[in-house]
Amino acid sequence: MKPNTTIIGAGIVGVSTAAFLQKAGHDVTVIDRVGPGEGCSFGNAGGVAFGEIMPTVHPRIFRKLPGWLMDPLGPLNIRWRYLPKALPWFLAAARNATPGRVEEIVQARAALGLRVVGDFETVLGDAGRKDLLVYRETLRLYDEESQFSAEAAERETKARLGFPCEIYSGDEAREMEPAIGKQVIRAATHGGWFFVTNPEGVVKALARGVVEKGGKVIADDVRGIVHQDGMVSALTLAGGGRHAVQNLVICAGAYSHLLARQLGEHVLLEAERGYHIVLPDPGVTISRSLTYARTPGAATPMEMGLRLAGTDEFAGLDAEPNYARADALYHVFKKVLPGLRAPDDRATRWMGRRPGTPDSLPVIGRSRTMRNVVYGFGHGHMGLTWGPTTGRLVSEILAGVSPNMDMAPFRVNRF
Ligand SMILES: Cc1cc2nc3c(=O)[nH]c(=O)nc-3n(C[C@H](O)[C@H](O)[C@H](O)COP(=O)(O)OP(=O)(O)OC[C@H]3O[C@@H](n4cnc5c(N)ncnc54)[C@H](O)[C@@H]3O)c2cc1C
Secondary structure: OOOEEEEEOOOHHHHHHHHHHHHOOOEEEEEEOOOOOOOHHHOOOOEEOOOOOOOOOOHHHHHHHHHHHHOOOOOEEEOHHHHHHHHHHHHHHHHOOOHHHHHHHHHHHHHHHOOHHHHHHHHHHHOOOHHHEEOOOOEEEEOOHHHHHHOHHHHHHHHHOOOOOOEEEHHHHHHHOOOOOOOOOEEEEOOOOEEEOOHHHHHHHHHHHHHHOOOEEEEOOEEEEEEEOOEEEEEEEOOOOEEEOOEEEEOOHHHHHHHHHHOOOOOOOEEEEEEEEEEOOOOOOOOOOEEEOOEEEEEEEEOOEEEEEEEEEEOOOOOOOOOHHHHHHHHHHHOOOOOOOOOOOOOEEEEEEEEEOOOOOOEEEEOOOOOOEEEEEOOHHHHHHHHHHHHHHHHHHHHOOOOOOOOHHHOHHHO
16 A cells, blocks of 8 residues: 655645655645645745855844834834734744854754755656756845955855855956946855746646646645544545545645644744745846845846845735835845836736744654654745755655754754
8 A cells, every 4th residue: 555645735845745755655635725836935036045054034134133124115024013923933033043053053954955956856857847947056246345245254154064155256247147237346156046937837847747647736725634642634624525644744834833733733933924026028138046235035037027036024924915015126126237127017016925933944854743744844935945855855754764864953843
């Protein structure tokens, strides 16, 4: 008998998990209330950013916070009415920003990063869509020397752990990408950041591959998890059905803590809401993804146009989007791409909920309360990057194989 595994969530993490489990001989069923790749995985910046080993919250960010928080359209926004709810998360984030914790987090992120490209190639190759991954390094742009020197310690950390950054003058950067403006005085790579040309397309291709090999994708909303004596036996679905479970993997993105809570496990997870604007007619041509040291986010050339994506908003899962934050990305990138054309009526805007943990590490591993449940969620700003690697790790855990890396930093009972 083949083992049978149900995965909740058809984002990049869930479908990658299904793909790796199927390779390992499981019958897989993925359940999602929306189509594959239509949650947070739909609209990210497309960065396969395996060199991004610094946590989202680290000491240098604290110095920038006051300025960011003063600007309602700035890189970080907290809707003040929501703050009391998010306070435990912020306090935990501050506890994780000490130099000692940052070093542990960096090591754990680097261990994931080293596996990313191989695992990405495996799932894309199996789905016949290796063409979606572009092996061209993202360039980080600086228009002030102080921005560049402020990041020296991060570049050293990256180099120490195997992700060295290349450094260029402004003119060298313009030789690579003529659209970059004159005020850019320096550029650097991130130590490993490729990109995909259609993040939703990646997830849909993987899901199609899973279905072609006999897996199932069910469109429904998981309402309840039925369990007894430390084993999950079934899921109750909004459509009225009941889905029997042998093994369960929870990859439900920013909603995963709600499901973990049903199993008696407490996880600090916040929706780190990000935005994008896609400009089908951007007025500039770039051949690689660009980031700009003044603000978190990326400009990525994609099949549907130039996508400007980024910003972080804490407002809970259900608050209305503020699309002015998407337009603000245009004004930021205009500073380094002077030819960028203003959004016209074909521009599209989007908001997505990153599943953020306060230590910038995902939850990957077995439940401590249910013997047949494994978690794969909480990838924050890095879910596209770490999705396939998470899938491989989950398949190893379910096979009883010990992954060849330390999984302790990712355990569910650390919150
Ligand atoms: C603006 C922006 C830019 C980003 N840029 C990058 C980047 O460049 N590189 C990178 O690596 N990452 C990036 N990210 C982060 C990345 O997109 C996320 O980490 C990733 O998409 C999370 O994937 P996921 O599969 O965990 O979640 P999702 O894609 O959200 O999938 C989870 C799925 O679970 C489903 N679900 C939840 N609960 C239930 C339920 N009860 N029943 C049924 N279905 C349920 C949801 O419908 C959803 O489809 C970015 C994010 C944003 C917002």
